[in-house]
Amino acid sequence: MRFSEIPGNQEVKQKLIQSVKCGRVSHTQLFLGEDGSASFPLAWAYAQYISCQDKEEDSCGKCSSCLKFEKMVHPDVHWVFPVTTGKGTHPISDHYISEFRELFLKNPYSTESQWYTHLGTENKQGFISVTEATDLIKKTSLKAYEGGYKFVLIWHAEKMNTPTANKLLKQLEEPPEKTIFILLTPQQERLLTTIISRVQITKIGILSDLEIRNFLTDKCIGAEVLNQAVQLSEGNISEALRLSEGDKANKENTKRFQQWMRLSYQANILGITDWVDEISKLGRERQKVFLQYALHMTRESLVRNFASIDLQRLTGEEQDFTQKFSPFINENNAIKLIEVLEKAHYDIGRNANAKILFTDLSLKLVLLLRIKSLSLQST
Template sequence: MLFKEIIGQQAVKERLTRSVKEGRISHAQLFLSPQGSGSLALAVAYAQYISCGNKQENDSCGQCSSCVKYNKLVHPDLHFVYPVALSKDVRVSTDVAAQWRNAFLDNPYITLFNWFEQLDAENKQAVIGVEESGEILRKLSLTTYEAEYKIMIIWQAEKMNQQSANKLLKILEEPPDKTLFLLVCESEEQLLRTIVSRTQLIKINKISDVDLIQSLVDRNGISVEVAEKTAHLADGNYSEALLLISENENAAQNLASFQKLMRASIKFDPKAVMAWIDEISAAGRERQKNFLNYALHIMRESMVLNYADASLVKLGADEQDFVKKFSPFIHGRNIERFIEELNKAFYHMERNANAKILFMDLAFKFNELLNVPKEEIVN
């Protein structure tokens, strides 16, 4: 991973390269950032720069033996720890090392949700368990193979359980010689304060809109206009921006489907309701779950439009036109029930509920809720 491949964050890049050039490399550093800001990618690029055999002024060479191995995440002195879903077959990070390499190389801005999707473990708890601490000690007790330093990158360090965190603390207090710990974290509050106090903080901000827009245009081949809208919605989160781009093609389809459901439900037109149910039931289960999430989004944005600043509404042009007309039907007397019913439907959909029965029930509920009178305003 080269620094130049990471979006924005120029000040952080300069700080990291300067620490290497000046020989001021702290043995334990905490890369703290909001999701999608590039903290993991920065940690890997930093480790590669430290190990590079032909360092350039502001980046690794990308061509030496060390860089070639880093580019494939197979350097013998680079080690990773990350959350796993504990099971009989999976106890520590190395048990799913191949999946990890593929996941990071496919998307260096990987989120915890992305990672657990790769593991087919979306509904399981993410944890860095106590056995991982023993594995860390084992790896770091070995002598370096090729580089000057052994480097341990702990991604999502806040997912360490109490026992694991306590053991790591002892290692940080008495680190093995020529060993670097790079902890990557999104929630400092969930880390032991004693661990935070023993690390050098590298604070990474959200990606600026200017950098995010340029990257979306260059890397994803979208227009400046679409990139600007996507960057506004993503709020400095590149992972979210990628998700928005992938979902963009579904947005028009979801909006049309939502409009059909609302029109059929408000006066409960049985023929229109059954036609809509047949249509949505024919879609795949992931498409149905995506629609339910979209419906939640429209409900929430309708409430924002009704009760807050309209500039806070995060919708496309077609969606905004619809929500301006639809939002009067969403108010304080029905919004909680709408959200409750949609969340309940999503829960049952994940557990393989019959789609036709589920969506018929939802249409009945929406008919009731859309006709709840808005609260009266007393002068």
Template structure:
């Protein structure tokens, strides 16, 4: 994995390389940014850069991401086959992880959950993982250089794991570099945040996405331009737009159904709607709520009749032509607050049927506000 495989992000790349050139590389870095901006590819490319000693064997191991001094930590779930006392660790799912990352480093939590075979559970990083890291990093580097620990989504650590990791960061083993890849840094312990050097990774520029779509996917310049605008800085969203029958199509159908049933005040049908959405995995539910927020915002902006402010597919815009007038100055903020509350509740394992039925009933009232 090299920096050439990272979409855009030349500014963040240069900042990382400058730390090495100036011999100011900290023992703990945290790359923060929105989903799809390329934090994980950037982290892995930098890890490979640090571990590449120029020998053919090192290059071969890094190409397969099988270098003995490269350690991955990621959220896991507890399988029924695991013993009652067993705390799941990354090594339990190493084969699944390796297969996923070798297909490409731009992926979502939903894809990782699917790879583990458990879409309806909450994935976390357990205390067992921190114990495992202590053991691995206490060993000498097999190649005589750095040992690199890439931690994907450290905000999903439970409190016991976070406290143990804090101690490890405070007293790091020699020549060890931690690279955290974080989407919600506010959920991390303040004591951990204060002990890492944070680098904010911005959304990918439209130009970089356009160029990558043309070069890597062989699509026309016009299509690349349209998809780049819709992707809004996310390579994952850009890839989604290329997929026929992508998840966004389902999400749009669910959004349209909600608004039509709420407008018609069909309570029984709204209950069925909420049950259908509750049947999805929690990660997917949260993604739909994020989509709900985006679509509501786009419909509000559609009212201003300025195409530069609107980022919708043709299907989304076709619906907005008649629906946008129902999203206005009086209800945009209450709708936004309601959706953010639902995201929080789903994240805290609230009953999905109750959360989504309540949201549906509130939409009946909010759509009447003009």
């Protein structure tokens, strides 16, 4: 992975390149960026640039080190990521490295949800275990195979539980000689404060509409699909790629959300029960994606009510729906609606019983959608 292959974030690229040229590479770094952003490719390109044998303003892409990085097989790079139960009693990243390479060589902007889908473990929650930390400590205590730097890239570092994070604390504070840790996360607040205090943070930004457009131009997609992907992706590269491929899951979420809102407003308890039965059959990651979509539609309805319609980022079908739905989202129920949806998203991630959660959430929506606005005016 070379910096030139990654769209946007020019300032971040220059900062990383200059840190290498000036010999000021921090031994423990945190790349903070949205899931599906350029954070993973940038960490990959950064490690490749440091190890490149003929680097200038970018890695050469031709030396033996770069060729190994391109295939994610460099012996001095340790890829760490959330895993699920299924391969042995104490699964670690090495058990799933083939699947990880397969996914990220195909799409380096893959999300956590796409990773679990690729594994076929949507109903299970990923984790980075103490066993992983113990294994890492052993690996980093060894000399580099090729005599240069050793790298530990921890994708979704927030998946480390407290015992795992505590076990790695000393390594992060005082890594073995010529060892660089790069942690990647979209949620800094879920990391221990003791870890945050030990890392140098690099914030990875979202892309502008123009950068997304330029990135997708080479994908051979129609003008209408391209425009829609640019408008709806909100600067997220993975989302833009998903939309450009005509994602079926998004259409299913649209239909599912509209049905849910109609049933809740009608207080159709039998219909809600059937709806809950159906969504409970989905994997947890798909349930989390759906709740994220519900939050998105709630916020877009607020935009329609209190700001310009031009600011909405919706498909034609979604715009038609929010025109009718937005009057039921107002200043008296919006905050509570967002709170209960966010809590449900959090609880699903903590292995809450899906049937109980969605039944409870639906009954709350029955009440909240009936709260009327006192003074709904456009500003």
